[in-house]
Amino acid sequence: MSAVAESTGAVRRPARSRPGVRAVYRWELFKLRYQKRTYLGLGAAAVVPIIFVVAIHFRHHRDAGGGDFAFASYLTKSGLVVPLVILLFGAVWMFPLITALVAGDIFASEDHNGTLKTVLTRSLERWQIFAGKALAAATYAVVAIFINGTVAVIAGCIESGFNSVQTLSGSIVSAPKGLELVYLSLLVYLIPIATVVCIGLLLSTVTRNSAAAVVGTLMISLLFQLIGILPGLGATVPYLLSTQFNAWQGLLRQPIDWSPIVRAVWVCALYGIPALGTAFLVFLRRDVAGG
Amino acid sequence: MTNPADAPTSPGPAPVEVRGLVKRYGELTAVAGVDLTVEAGDVYGYLGPNGAGKTTCLRMMLGLIRPTEGTVRLFGRDPLESVHALDGVAGFVEAPTFYPYLNGRRNLELLASFDGDDARGRIDEALETVELADRAKDRVGGYSHGMRQRLGIAAALLRDPQLLLLDEPATGLDPAGMRDMRLLIRRLADQGMTVLLSSHLLAEVEELCNRVAIVRTGKIVYEGAIAELKRSAGATYRLSTTDDERAMAVCRAQPGVGDVRVVHGRISFTADDGTVAELSQALIEAGALIQMLAPQTVTLEDLFFSLTEGDGVVDEKAPAVATR
Ligand SMILES: Nc1ncnc2c1ncn2[C@@H]1O[C@H](COP(=O)(O)OP(=O)(O)OP(=O)(O)O)[C@@H](O)[C@H]1O
Ligand SMILES: [Mg+2]
Numbered sequence: 001m002s003a004v005a006e007s008t009g010a011v012r013r014p015a016r017s018r019p020g021v022r023a024v025y026r027w028e029l030f031k032l033r034y035q036k037r038t039y040l041g042l043g044a045a046a047v048v049p050i051i052f053v054v055a056i057h058f059r060h061h062r063d064a065g066g067g068d069f070a071f072a073s074y075l076t077k078s079g080l081v082v083p084l085v086i087l088l089f090g091a092v093w094m095f096p097l098i099t100a101l102v103a104g105d106i107f108a109s110e111d112h113n114g115t116l117k118t119v120l121t122r123s124l125e126r127w128q129i130f131a132g133k134a135l136a137a138a139t140y141a142v143v144a145i146f147i148n149g150t151v152a153v154i155a156g157c158i159e160s161g162f163n164s165v166q167t168l169s170g171s172i173v174s175a176p177k178g179l180e181l182v183y184l185s186l187l188v189y190l191i192p193i194a195t196v197v198c199i200g201l202l203l204s205t206v207t208r209n210s211a212a213a214v215v216g217t218l219m220i221s222l223l224f225q226l227i228g229i230l231p232g233l234g235a236t237v238p239y240l241l242s243t244q245f246n247a248w249q250g251l252l253r254q255p256i257d258w259s260p261i262v263r264a265v266w267v268c269a270l271y272g273i274p275a276l277g278t279a280f281l282v283f284l285r286r287d288v289a290g291g
Numbered sequence: 292m293t294n295p296a297d298a299p300t301s302p303g304p305a306p307v308e309v310r311g312l313v314k315r316y317g318e319l320t321a322v323a324g325v326d327l328t329v330e331a332g333d334v335y336g337y338l339g340p341n342g343a344g345k346t347t348c349l350r351m352m353l354g355l356i357r358p359t360e361g362t363v364r365l366f367g368r369d370p371l372e373s374v375h376a377l378d379g380v381a382g383f384v385e386a387p388t389f390y391p392y393l394n395g396r397r398n399l400e401l402l403a404s405f406d407g408d409d410a411r412g413r414i415d416e417a418l419e420t421v422e423l424a425d426r427a428k429d430r431v432g433g434y435s436h437g438m439r440q441r442l443g444i445a446a447a448l449l450r451d452p453q454l455l456l457l458d459e460p461a462t463g464l465d466p467a468g469m470r471d472m473r474l475l476i477r478r479l480a481d482q483g484m485t486v487l488l489s490s491h492l493l494a495e496v497e498e499l500c501n502r503v504a505i506v507r508t509g510k511i512v513y514e515g516a517i518a519e520l521k522r523s524a525g526a527t528y529r530l531s532t533t534d535d536e537r538a539m540a541v542c543r544a545q546p547g548v549g550d551v552r553v554v555h556g557r558i559s560f561t562a563d564d565g566t567v568a569e570l571s572q573a574l575i576e577a578g579a580l581i582q583m584l585a586p587q588t589v590t591l592e593d594l595f596f597s598l599t600e601g602d603g604v605v606d607e608k609a610p611a612v613a614t615r
Contacts, residue, residue, distance in 0.1 A: 019407040027401050034392045114388040118446070121353050121382070122405035125374050287356035289347075291388050 019124055024132020025139075028106070032140060037105060041098040045144040048094065049086055049152035053159045056082075078163035080178040082156025083149045084252070087189055090148070091245035095189075096196045096221035097214075098144045103137040103200025104213030107283065111208040114291020130283050134201055134276070141193050149186045153179065169254040185248035191264045192244040195272035196221060202279040205286070244268050304367030305330055306454040306485040307352065312361035314347050321347040323509035324361070329454075329487050329502075334480045336500035336517075337489040340599050344509040345489035349384045349458050352487075353377070365454065382456030382487075386463070387443025391432030395423055395442055398431055403449050410449040417445035420475065436463035444475065455479065457488040461495055473499055493592045507599045520594055527587040528567060530558040538579040545570050559587070 032038045056075050075081050110116045119129060165178040173181065199220055203213035224242040227233055237243055247264035250257035307329035314322040322344040329335045339345050350356045352363050354370030354377065363369065368376035389398040396414065403410035418424040421441035431439065440463050447455060460476070461469045469492075476499055480486055490496050496503055497517065505513040513520060527550075532538040539558060542551045547566035552559055562570065567584070574581055 017407045019405050023404045023407075027404065030401075031390060031393070034390075113390060115390060117350075117353075117355050117384060118388050118402070119405060120355060120374075121377060122402055122450070123374060123377065123407050124405050285357070287350075289350065289356055291385070 019122075019128075021128050021131045021135070024124060024129055025135045028133055028136030029139065032102065032136065035109075037101050038140070041101040041140070041144055042147055044094070045098055045148040046151045048090070049082060049148060049155050052086060052152070053082060053155040057159055076160050078165045078175070078178065079156030079158065079160040080153065080162070080165050080175065080182055082160070083152035083182050084185060086148065086152050087185060087248065088246075091192075091242070092225055093218060093222060095145065095148075095193060095245075097218050099141040099193055099196045100200045100214045100217035100221075102140045103197045104204045104217050105210040106133045106137045107201065107204040107279075108208050108210040108213050111290060112210060116288045117291050120288060126284050127280070130280055134197070134279075137201060138194065138197050141197050142190060145186055145190060145193060149182060153182060167254050168249060168252045171254045173254075181251055184251050188248035188251060188261055188264065189245065191247065191261075191268050192241060195241060195244070195268040195275070198272040198275040198279070202275040202282075205279045205282045208290075238263060239267055241268070241271055303331075304364065306333075306366055307335075307456075307487055308364040308367075309348075309352065310362050310364075312348065312351060312363065313359045314344070314351060314356065315359045320509055322351070322358075325506070325509070325511055327504055327511070327514070329485060331453075331485050332480075332483065333502055334476065334486045334500045335488070336496035336503040337487060337506065338491065338493070338496055338503050338595060339489075339506035340491060342508075343506045343599075345506060346384050346458050347509075348506075349382070349456055349487075349489060352456055353380075353382065353384065355384070379450070379453040380456065381447035381450040381452035381454075382458070383443045383447065384456075384458040386436065387439055387446065389431040389439065389442060389446075392430060394428050394430050395434070395438075396427040398442065399427075399446060399449060402446050406450050408451075410451070413449050413451065414445075417448040420448060421445045422471070437465060437468050440464055440472075441468070444472070453484060455484055455486045455488075457486065459490055459492075460488055461490070461492060469495070493595050505595060505598050512598045513594075526563065527559060527561050527593075529554070529583065529585050529587050530560070530581070531556075531583040532558075532574060532579040532581055534579040537577055538574055541573050541577045541579060542570065545573055557583075 075085060110119070120126065162175045162179075164172050164174050165181075166172050196217060200213060200217040203216040204210070207213050207216065221241065224240045228237050228240050228242050244260075244264040244267055247260040250260040305328050307327060309325055309327040312322055312325040312327075313320065325344075325348055327337075327348075337345055337348070347356070351358050352365065352370065354363075354374070357371060363371075365376050365380050366378075370376040389395075390401070393401070396418070399414045399417065400411065403414055415424070418427050421444050423438060423441050423445060426434070426438065431442065434442065440460065444457075444460065447457075455476075457476075461472045464472055473495060476486055476488070480499075486499075488496075488499070500517060502516050503513070503520065504511045530538060530542070535553075535558060539551060539553075542548050542558060542560050545562075545566065548560050548562045548570060550559070550561045571581060571584060
């Protein structure tokens with residue numbers, strides 16, 4: 001009987017230390033280190049600028065520069081243009097794909113492994129698990145973008161030199177100022193990427209299937225692109241997610257044009273917050289019947 | 292009686308209190324109105340055939356799925372409200388799962404940091420207890436089913452639980468593993484842990500549990516102490532003679548002898564001691580010489596089948612599967 005009394009007494013003892021979102025976040029990042037897709041995404045983020053620079057290297061030697069896109073003529077003048085050109089072209093599918101690779105998987109993989117029941121029967125509330133996972137997915141996207149940008153800067157400068165760059169308004173800024181603009185552009189680029197993360201999380205919680213969530217996120221991203229080029233839908237263009245991927249170009253005007261950036265913030269919030277909120281509610285209320 | 296340091300004077304709410312629990316999946320009713328109370332110190336067997344709703348019931352107790360109707364209270368707290376209800380509670384449903392790309396120890400470290408407190412300090416002890424210490428550095432993806440089952444127990448022990456909820460804990464274990472599992476549960480129970488385990492291994496439940504609930508298609512068809520259950524079933528005898536046909540006739544004619552039938556080639560009947568003595572006399576007189584006459588202990592198995600397959604008891608209950 002004394003054992004019984006002791007046992008009920010012990011249960012009422014408040015826990016000395018309760019785990020929190022930080023524990024989930026830390027372990028999510030740790031788990032990412034053990035997953036192939038992490039390296040697939042980060043690897044792509046790092047390799048693409050290198051391939052790109054190698055390509056300009058040979059093209060430059062063949063037809064001495066020039067080209068058919070906005071920054072082409074500048075590419076060979078300063079390596080700092082390289083990360084910006086990659087941002088321009090990566091927007092369509094590369095960065096959404098890299099982002100979705102983890103965001104789309106982070107909940108679905110728990111369903112796949114049947115591990116939700118394992119983590120949900122410890123001492124963490126569902127919202128804490130959700131927050132930790134969402135933060136980890138976002139962190140991964142940030143890391144991927146900055147790895148990409150940094151590799152592009154380094155590879156670009158090796159090829160074309162750390163030189164001053166011409167802004168979209170035609171003025172020339174010094175190389176250090178140009179570098180600052182590159183990183184600011186990456187930061188602004190994170191705004192639509194955050195929305196992609198939210199969409200990935202939503203599809204991950206709703207479909208409970210990693211492949212479906214990754215492909216779905218990419219499809220949504222491409223769909224926006226498609227709407228933008230459909231005839232008669234021109235008026236919607238400023239409010240499409242795809243357009244927000246170009247908001248960083250405002251930084252390259254002189255003076256800086258903040259209007260596309262401000263618009264990106266609220267347009268992305270308009271898409272991202274409902275997606276994230278829905279994912280949150282679905283995760284909080286769902287039955288964990290599998291696994 | 293209670294520990295004055297941290298407990299009020301009352302013995303506190305029961306470890307498990309389930310009232311009117313129902314879970315429907317569309318047309319299918321997996322759990323059809325279960326009432327269940329597990330008192331502190333009980334080793335409670337939740338027994339039923341495949342698809343009876345054992346796992347579904349345990350999932351609701353652990354807050355993994357929402358009941359369609361009814362309530363669950365663990366030490367008086369609702370697992371749907373907060374995970375705090377699981378303080379002092381551990382267990383698993385179906386086969387325990389882990390991250391296959393992490394090794395056993397890492398998995399436990401992850402879970403321990405999700406437990407908080409000093410769970411981390413219990414990892415080594417838990418691994419020793421389930422005899423996985425030497426495989427702790429291998430990826431769980433390469434573990435056998437039985438090893439995962441053991442790791443599941445280790446993961447539960449990290450929480451230093453007062454209440455263990457186990458869903459078929461011995462499934463997939465080899466005979467030695469099953470024995471170890473039983474010994475472990477026995478030991479934990481002796482230390483004061485309350486255990487609720489689901490099973491269809493009757494021997495396991497019979498050996499371990501002091502109380503059982505027998506479920507069939509989502510409904511409890513029997514609930515009570517095992518000893519009680521057996522007593523209510525009456526004494527059965529097995530008989531084998533030189534002339535079984537004549538012996539059958541004698542048995543049927545003998546007052547006080549009931550339920551005469553052939554089971555596994557032997558005559559089976561119920562009777563009390565005095566009647567048996569008279570019966571043996573009658574058999575010899577009739578020329579059916581006794582080769583064997585033995586009292587049959589009623590196993591839980593017999594009761595289980597009569598309750599889960601027979602029509603008597605269960606027929607009166609409402610059909611568990613909705614037919615709308
Ligand atoms: N997620 C689900 N969706 C639909 N039906 C379900 C679901 N989970 C369980 N069921 C149904 O509920 C019933 C009870 O299932 P449950 O897994 O609880 O049985 P069980 O008693 O644990 O069986 P077993 O001994 O085979 O483990 C079954 O008919 C099953 O098909
Ligand atoms: Mg089951």
